[in-house]
Amino acid sequence: xxxxxxPDDFITFARSLVGAAIEFYxxxxxxxxxxxxxxxxxxxxxxxxxxxxxxxxxxxxxxDKFRQKIDxxxxxxxxxxxVLSETSIASDxxxxxxEAALEKERKTKKLVLFPIRLDEAVMDCGxxxxxxxxxTRHIGEFCHWKDHDAYKKxxxxxxxxxxxxxxxxxx
Numbered sequence: 638x639x640x641x642x643x644p645d646d647f648i649t650f651a652r653s654l655v656g657a658a659i660e661f662y663x664x665x666x667x668x669x670x671x672x673x674x675x676x677x678x679x680x681x682x683x684x685x686x687x688x689x690x691x692x693x694x695x696x697x698x699x700x701d702k703f704r705q706k707i708d709x710x711x712x713x714x715x716x717x718x719x720v721l722s723e724t725s726i727a728s729d730x731x732x733x734x735x736e737a738a739l740e741k742e743r744k745t746k747k748l749v750l751f752p753i754r755l756d757e758a759v760m761d762c763g764x765x766x767x768x769x770x771x772x773t774r775h776i777g778e779f780c781h782w783k784d785h786d787a788y789k790k791x792x793x794x795x796x797x798x799x800x801x802x803x804x805x806x807x808x
Contacts, residue, residue, distance in 0.1 A: 753777035
């Protein structure tokens with residue numbers, strides 16, 4: 638088959654059509670620009686583990702209308718990872734992205750929103766949407782993300798949970 642001029646990637650894909658499908662996961666990363674170092678590390682590690690990510694610094698094109706592009710992307714991608722921190726909780730953009738993810742969950746009856754935290758802010762704040770997440774969701778803990786072992790353990794759990802196809806929990 639290799640001598641017929643068909644690219645190897647196509648042959649690999651064609652085999653998946655008759656056997657088990659290629660596992661495919663995609664996610665949108667919602668975060669505050671102040672958490673850029675963490676978000677870039679998370680994005681790189683997800684990509685290295687075959688999770689396709691929409692990441693604004695790389696995927697937002699010059700001239701794109703922010704709100705329209707982000708809403709469209711959340712509709713298309715499977716999951717939304719929200720990086721909760723003192724600065725992201727104060728962000729109107731992050732709040733809007735959370736609302737879009739929760740709306741998608743209601744429509745699809747699938748788990749879309751994956752909250753992770755970098756600090757204790759979400760555990761203490763009184764902002765309604767953040768308090769609702771705190772009361773209704775298990776939040777992944779990345780408070781010690783600069784420590785390699787702590788980060789690796791938290792990342793492995795997020796990766797495992799992203800790949801699980803689950804319906805949202807009853808409220």
